[in-house]
Each structure stands twice: as C-alpha cells, then as structure tokens.
Amino acid sequence: MKKVVIIFLLVFSQTIFGLGSITQTEKLAATCKVWGFLKYYHPKIASGELNWDNQLLEKLPLIEKAQTKEEFSLILENWIDDLGTVKEVAPIVLSKDVKFFDKNFDLSWFNDKLFSKKLSKKLKFIEENRFQSNEEFGPSFDCFKNLKNYFNLDYTDKNTKLLMLYAYWNVVEYYFPYKYVMDQRWDKTLNEILPSVVQSNTPEDFYKVLRKTAAKLDDSHVEFHIYPSSATAKKSFYYFPATGKVIDKKLVITEILGDSLAEADNIKIGTVITKINNRSIREIIEEKRDMISASNEAAFLDKVLRSILVSESEKVNVEFMNDGKCETKEMTWFNYHDSHRNEFKKGAQKKKDKxxxxxxxxxxxxxxxxxxxxxxxxxxxxxxxxxxxxxxxxxxxxxxxxxxxxxxxxxxxxxxxxxxxxxxxxxxxxxxxxxxxxxxxxxxxxxxxxxxxxxxxxxxxxxxxxxxxxxxxxxxxxxxxxxxxxxxxxxxxxxxxxxxxxxxxxxxxxxxxxxxxxxxxxxxxxxxxxxxxxxxxxxxxxxxxxxxx
The missing domain is CATH 3.90.226.10 (2-enoyl-CoA Hydratase; Chain A, domain 1)
Structure with missing residues (x-):
C-alpha cells in the first residue's frame, strides 16, 4: 500500500510541476544562473573546450518558446547531457589549511521551484564533481574564463544583450567579494532589470540599464565609462569652472579650477549654488541616485558632483545664494577641449607642499x-x-x-x-x-x-x-x-x-x-x-x- 501511495504522489507532483506556467523573466533569470554556474563549474566548459557564449545564443530561442516549467527544465537537462558525461571524482577533499569565508556563497537556487528534481540533481552532481583548476589567483586571473572581452557584440540583438548581461551578472555573482553587503540581493536585481534589457532599443538604452545594474553593487570602486560612438562623438560637454562639496543638499564651491572664468561670474570659494536650470541640487541628486554606485552616502555625494557640474549646453542657468538671497545668472560653461583648456589645467594643478x-x-x-x-x-x-x-x-x-x-x-x-x-x-x-x-x-x-x-x-x-x-x-x-x-x-x-x-x-x-x-x-x-x-x-x-x- 505504501508503495502505491508513494508512486501516486510522485506522479501527482510531476503532473503539477508540468502544469505550471512560467514567465519570460523567470526563464531568463534561471537560465542566467544555470549558464553561469556551468561556465565556472562544468569541467568541459571551465577548461575552455567549448565556446559557451555561442551555445547560449543557440539555446535562447528554444528557451523563449518553452511554455511550462517542465518544457523549460527539459531544455536545460538536455543541454547539460549534450555536454557529455561529467567524471565522478567526489569527494573532492578540501585542504584543512583553508579557512573559508562563505558569506557570499549560495547555491540554494539549485532547488528553484522552476526546476525539475532531475535538473536539480544534475546541478548538484556537477558541483560535487566540479572543475579543478591549477591556476593561482593573481593579477592575471581571468574571471571570464578565456574570453577577456566582449567587443564585437551587436547590442541591437536581444539575445546578444542577454549574453552581455549574463556574463556581467555571473562575474559579480562568483567574483565580487562584497556581494553580501549589497543593499539588495543580486538575484533580485537580475529579475528587476531583465525586462529593461530585453526592451532596450538602442545601445545607449542598454548602457543605461547596465549602469543601473552596476550601481546596485554599492561599491565606490565601480565606475561605468561609455566609449565614444557615432552618437556620442557629436555631443559637446561643458563644465563649471570650479568644484565643491554637497553640504545640506546645497553645492558649496571649495576649489576654483579656472580663475578668470570664475571671476567673470563672481564665483568664489564658499559660493553656494542652490539650483541648476531651475532644478534644485536636491532634485538633481535624487534623479541620479540609481545611476551611481557608491559604498555609502558620503561617497555618493562626492561622486555625483561629476555629473552635476557638466552640461550638454554651453548656456546654463545657475541660482546662487548670496547674503540669504537667491540670484540667478545665465552662465557660460566651458569645454575642456577649447581655448580655455590650459586655464582649467593650471587652476587644478596649483603647487602644493609635500x-x-x-x-x-x-x-x-x-x-x-x-x-x-x-x-x-x-x-x-x-x-x-x-x-x-x-x-x-x-x-x-x-x-x-x-x-x-x-x-x-x-x-x-x-x-x-x-x-x-x-x-x-x-x-x-x-x-x-x-x-x-x-x-x-x-x-x-x-x-x-x-x-x-x-x-x-x-x-x-x-x-x-x-x-x-x-x-x-x-x-x-x-x-x-x-x-x-x-x-x-x-x-x-x-x-x-x-x-x-x-x-x-x-x-x-x-x-x-x-x-x-x-x-x-x-x-x-x-x-x-x-x-x-x-x-x-x-x-x-x-x-x-x-x-x-
């Protein structure tokens, strides 16, 4: 009788699993995790035998068509089987001299509700019989596993954009030491930004999504530099002739970068700026918050200044606070690459005592x-x-x-x-x-x-x-x-x-x-x-x- 009940429950659970619908975002997020895990754990992939990026691009159309959790899991199971047999080497003995720091480590997603039990077991088996590297960690370590860059990708193609996101998300997942102190869980970030990646229509839209993703690392070391393109090459950028600090949501000038340029508008050390183009400094700061990665608020306010004091327009309306009264001026900001370049450099390089x-x-x-x-x-x-x-x-x-x-x-x-x-x-x-x-x-x-x-x-x-x-x-x-x-x-x-x-x-x-x-x-x-x-x-x-x- 017990045997009959167990068989019935097994069949029932698999039937219910197969009936479960699955969203595109759920499929894409789960695929990202599986693809990244296999990239770093599967012996054949981690050793560099396969072009793992191309395999993803081939599988994404199949994954998109999957309508149920069962269909989705089957695609991933077959993908893993097609890679060939993983040699059983477990148990892998860990050195007693190694003291682990595991606040970042979490493979509990193997048991995701989207996965069949068979798929979960395959992933666990690969973990237990994972690739063993002779490589030592150092300056030459390649997080991307034999693919050091992604220069030749077409960001007008949806699947290519997903490949880029997957590569970035997984390098953070496995090789960012401070993942555990992010304000938001990294897998939640993946689910949030996937729809925006898919819907982005231009490279610039895509870069904006990736910049927001990078900001979620909450790491002041994170920078995001966009290379010049045909679109950006036509743009000119103009700069305020001084820099400062944000204090009490106001911008206070602390250093003059171009003496005569600042004098022309009576800008001095201690000058307080309250608005730029009719928008308060507070409003500008909040608008840029999700685009800048910083470890804490002090670092964020320091980094955000770079974007506050630059404009795509030469003429900028700036509101100053003088003797408790507000005064608005139309200023001319300056292009570092024009005739004022040397004056900016001179102002920024005043001799300081060692x-x-x-x-x-x-x-x-x-x-x-x-x-x-x-x-x-x-x-x-x-x-x-x-x-x-x-x-x-x-x-x-x-x-x-x-x-x-x-x-x-x-x-x-x-x-x-x-x-x-x-x-x-x-x-x-x-x-x-x-x-x-x-x-x-x-x-x-x-x-x-x-x-x-x-x-x-x-x-x-x-x-x-x-x-x-x-x-x-x-x-x-x-x-x-x-x-x-x-x-x-x-x-x-x-x-x-x-x-x-x-x-x-x-x-x-x-x-x-x-x-x-x-x-x-x-x-x-x-x-x-x-x-x-x-x-x-x-x-x-x-x-x-x-x-x-």
Missing part, C-alpha cells in the same frame, strides 16, 4: 603629493616634532611602506584579505594578512594624526589602516569612501566597468567595505567655514594635538 613644519613644532604631510623618493627628506625634517598630521583626504602615491617603517617600532599586521577560492567558485578563503613596519628603536615617538574624508578611497583607506598600527594614531575627519583593495576591470562592447576584487578587513575581521575607516574624532566642513577659508578638519587636528581632546 610636507612642511607648522607652528608649535607640528609636522604636516600631504599624502596626495609626497612620493617614496621624498620620504627620507620628510623624516629628517619632521622626526623631532611633537606630532605629524598625515593629510589623506586624497590618494597616496605608494608611500605606506617607508612611512610605516618610520612610525612603528616593530613589524605588525594591519589587514587581512579574502581571495576567491578558484576550485570552488563563489567561495572565498582567508589569506595571510599584510604587514608593515620593521624593528626600529628610533621610530617616531610623537602623535600621529591622519585626516580622512569621502575623498579617501582604496589606497587611502588601506594606508590609514597601516598607520593605525603605530599605536599613537588618531583618525580625524569623516566617513571614507568604503572601497578597499584592488579593482577587477572589464572591457565590453561600448563600455568599461569594474569592481572591488578582493576583500579587505582588519586583522580581527572588522569590515572596511561600505563602512570605511571610522574616525576617532568626527568633523566635517561647514558652509560658514568654507566661506571663511578655513580648514576645519585640520583645525580640529591641531586642537587635539595641543589639548588631547
């Missing part, structure tokens, strides 16, 4: 200017000071090693990494951390102050972690960009993008991605301070040096 001695025997080092060859002179000049301020509100030039040897009395670990475990794609392993400093009884004995803000990204944050090992280090400023480590970069047909490639953590496992380097003393510039020409962050550092508070 290091100097401030009042009260306090040293100051501009980490964005000083280079390794300058470090010995800096040490000689500042070694007897009572404190040194390392201004890292910029991007350093690889000086961490020499300076850390000066600051530390002995070698210390300052960070550890998670790296892709190539024989189990999607999993990461903890690796030996990075050390800095050396045995040095003559190390610096004064206070070490590091200034940081939203301009501090990647090497800035990493160097700050290094300097924290000195033990007498105080971080002053505001939240950093929250994107540490190297960058994986990818070239596609029409655009270039990338993302953070390895995980960076403190030795005790504390996260830096999205969090950034947390200041011991938080201080941010104010509109009042900027107008007065003050550096309030540096002022706070000097106060701390003198008072200890």
């Amino acid at each position: 290091f100097k001695l401030l009042d009260h025997n306090i040293g100051y080092v501009n980490m964005g200017v000083i280079k390794p060859k300058n470090v010995p002179d800096m040490i000689d000049a500042l070694k007897l000071t009572k404190a040194i301020v390392f201004d890292m509100r910029n991007y350093p030039n690889g000086t961490f090693e020499e300076i850390a040897a000066f600051l530390n009395s002995k070698e210390k670990e300052f960070c550890q990494y998670t790296m892709p475990y190539l024989n189990y794609p999607g999993r990461y392993e903890w690796t030996e951390g990075r050390k800095c400093g050396t045995e040095n009884k003559e190390n610096y004995k004064g206070k070490v102050i590091v200034l940081l803000n939203e301009d501090s990204i990647s090497q800035s944050e990493w160097t700050a972690m290094c300097f924290q090992t000195a033990g007498n280090t105080t971080i002053i400023g505001s939240q950093t960009a929250g994107a540490d480590g190297n960058v994986f970069e990818f070239d596609f047909s029409g655009f270039h993008t990338g993302f953070s490639g390895i995980g960076v953590y403190y030795p005790d496992g504390r996260e830096t991605q999205r969090v950034g380097i947390v200041p011991d003393i938080e201080v941010k510039p104010t509109i009042k301070g900027i107008k007065e020409g003050r550096d309030e962050v540096l002022e706070r550092a000097l106060l701390y040096i003198e008072t200890g508070k």
